[in-house]
Amino acid sequence: MTQTDLTRLSAADLSAKLASGEVSSVETTAAHLERIAEVDSEVHAFLHINARAHEVAASIDARRAAGEELGPLAGVPLAIKDVLVTTDMPSTSGSKILEGWMSPYDATVVARSRAAGLVPLGKTNMDEFAMGSSTEHSAYGPTHNPWDLTRIPGGSGGGSAAAVAAFETPLALGSDTGGSIRQPAHVTGTVGVKPTYGAVSRYGAIALASSLDQVGPCSRSVLDAGLLQDVIAGHDHHDSTSLPDAWPSMAAAAREGATGQVLKGLRVGVVKQLQGEGFQTGVTQRFTESLALLEAQGAEIVEIDAPHFEYAVAAYYLILPAEASSNLAKFDSVRFGLRVTPEGGGTVDHVMAATREAGFGPEVKRRIILGTYALSAGYYDAYYGSAQKVRTLIQRDFASAFSRVDVLASPSAPTTAFRLGEKLEDPMAMYLNDVTTIPANLAGIPGISVPNGLAPEDGLPVGIQFMAPAREDARLYRVGAALEALVEDQWGGPLWAQAPELRAGKGVN
Amino acid sequence: MPETSSSPEITPEVVRHLSELAKIQLGEDEITLLTADLGQIVSNIAKVSEVATPDIPATSHPIPLQNVFRPDVVGDNVLTAEQALSGAPEQFEGRFVVSAILGEEQ
Amino acid sequence: MAKAKLMDFDKALELYEPVLGFEVHVELNTETKMFSAAPNNFGAAPNTNLTPVCLGLPGSLPVVNEQAVRYSISLGLALGCSIAESSRFARKNYFYPDMAKNYQISQYDEPIAYEGEVEIELASGRVIHVPIERAHMEEDAGKLTHMGGSTGRIQGAEYSMVDYNRAGVPLVEIVTKPIVGTNEDAPEVGRQYVSIIRDMVIDLGISDAKMERGNLRCDANISLRPRGQEKLGTRTETKNVNSLRSVERAVRYEIQRQAYILSNGGSITQETRHWHEDTGETSAGRPKSDADDYRYFPEPDLLPVQPTAQLIEELRAQLPEAPTLRYRRLKGEWGFTDLEFQDIQNSGLLTEVSATVAAGASPQAARKWWTGEIARVANVQGVEATSLVSAENVAALAALVDAGTLTDKLARQVLEGVIAGEGTPQQVVDARGLAVVSDDGALIIAIDEALAAQPDVLEKIRDGKVQAAGAVIGAVMKAMRGQADAARVRELVLERAQA
């Protein structure tokens, strides 16, 4: 196989070829590193490349050669969002305050990926501390959307989504606090899953908002996402909020879904509040077409009213900053990370304040100040307390919806990828990007984004989101894989086959 | 969200006080900018109180669990002093070093 | 710092009623920390008892120590509290370099234990019921060492060093309600309350309770109100009053200081104050202000603690006797006078005396050794009596005296050897050759020599003037270098004189 062919393979296909000995992990890893060398100067999906990737791949090959029984993803490359701490690569969470910081421990998901034989290629770019929807808030410069380098790759996990979309890796890890896996998947024509809160350990994921954060997979197919979720999910005693449940195989669910049988009699709810005004024409058009496809296969489409969803963004932008203001207090120049001493010295107070001034970008400061306000004496009840009540109301809306339908569907985001810089000066406009993805985080339920076409007006990718009740992640993989099979049938191949070629040296600003 | 007017609660003094609580030094221009941004954001998100009536309980955890404990046994993630100090901006004889503290012990 | 003017204590109490409140922090002696599986032990090399959690490293998460929860429930029950059906943790946010995350995980509106009462009995026999508001779980902070400037003080230091070993050690904070009606007993109430808490946690086996190590730390809130006034006065919070004697002195001092200010038309500033052990004074600390905005919110990384009724009853069944009840019982069982018993309590040695009696010593002997010679040596050496010698060794020492192997004077020498680490009392006796000479033969030789040297004494004894024997006994004891039983010598002297 050529190197290009290797980078186009799905993780599932790579897995089969690695197992049969048709290709080696060393070849596969080299092909992806080559691709990164070719295109990442334009895409800027990676903040750090693993110098030992080749070595790790060689050791997997050696173990396989020695007859060792290896997991399905052994030898497959993996990109890791920089929010996850790693012992062999710096972990910055996209922030200057952690520039060059080496963690003395691995995040649980990283440890599990290593144990499963995945080959870490590097760390991917992200909005600083995962605060953003465009990856423009990275302290290390923005990532560019491989479909159109002048556009955003989504955020905060723009690096992971772009790396997958640009064939720099078949798989990547992301984190989703309000849509940071699903919205980048939507704008890059890839698959992203936010598992049920607690399905995947948060130990070693640099916290943004503890009650919303969830780690999940990014890939180019539903099956690949399922294979990765099978590796990273499961109980972890280092995370109190980790669910003790035994999980069915998500890969098996995806394979089952691809047969299409699951759609007969499936009740699909369409939330009134997650469509209409504010949604781009092409996004709505592709969504409507996908519903028709599902219906044609025997699914029943049900209109759902979720009256409190209109308060979701407001509640989210109180809960997130409040928790983040506390989570980010540890970046104080004492034990790790940047230290800035004011001219002429100063007390530890001055050093901390100067460090945080220099080390945090504008969006991080904005949210820390907002969260500090929401928690401060006299405002708690009106803001943070009320937001937590809205959370209850949104959970009730979901409970009522799921009493009538098996899954909910919505466009994954209101628009296709916007231009870099377009919303940078308007935080509120940026925040509204996550209107479709936020409710799932507030309620803790799982969500998946699957590519369902290109918007006719701009030729950019569009995704459809499915949501299921808590713990029903497998249902999402079934339904997601079913729709994926239907649309790919129509297109005669995956959406990514329609992506423009990226050529090395093509200048971008 | 059509609302774009600023919240009257957010003044430069409020932002300055918040920056002290949050230990972020801010320049005057940053304070001006943040006052405007925060005013706009707060006026958009303040509506949560419209539906948050007293009879509705707060949800702090999306998936309810309780009594999650660990046994009182030394774990597998204890760091060596070298590891603990590996990221320290400044250290001396096994301890982290910080500038003088103004004030008193808590 | 100008010396504060004080009002005479009795005068102060004529004019004002003191209202007390205490916050006592108890460090639990679990194997590991409150939220991290790092070792919880005192005296380890700096920054060696840490996991990513104690250091607040990015990505780290807390997990609650089950044993700490059980200990907290037991303490709550011992304080007569109700145990919350559901309690939860909260974050208390403020920046300080000894606090790794810059928030303390504590409990706020839903503490594990609430509404209790502790009975204490004063020397006078007066009984006081101290109302307990709550007991909650939280984590300790690391330790700062201030360098440069003057002698480790925070003021004037050039820089500070942080050891996070203590960060995350489990704490229970016990908060009283305002304690009214103590009047002139206020200082003793303070001391006795802290003493009871100390005995309680020792009896429960949940804390080492060494105040000098900070296992038990007391903040004392004191306010005065004019006699007859309902409204509470402005209070001060004196931090880290860390010995029983200091609690008593600090309460007395603050009453006198506040009374002077109030009676001269001044007003009390609500502030924290520092206790200075050396001068016996308090000094002004940080004023309470708007800046004390801790932005408490429920800790999202932890889940509610909801102990089952079964667990609570299991722990209740294991509770030791309440300290005050035990004091009454022991006083009766041991047949002590009020004064003798107070002697023990005042020296904080009840646990040791109890253990010594349990090890076989008579109550009187146990009391005498602990409050006498051992307390004296502790005082001279400036250490806690409990650190000098074990209850078992004291009981063994008393047994040697009872058996006539040692005189009191010899026993004191043996104790000195035990304290010096020379082994058990028996080992010291053997090694130093300190046993009483009980061989009558050796004594008779010495007696005969002494009688021969003092013929006039022999005459007097024979004439029935028995008291004259003293001179001979003295000479014999001197010849035996004290290693003889004086009573036996006396018997033998009288015998030989008549021979």
Ligand SMILES: [Mg+2]
């Ligand atoms: Mg700190």
Ligand SMILES: [Zn+2]
């Ligand atoms: Zn406390």
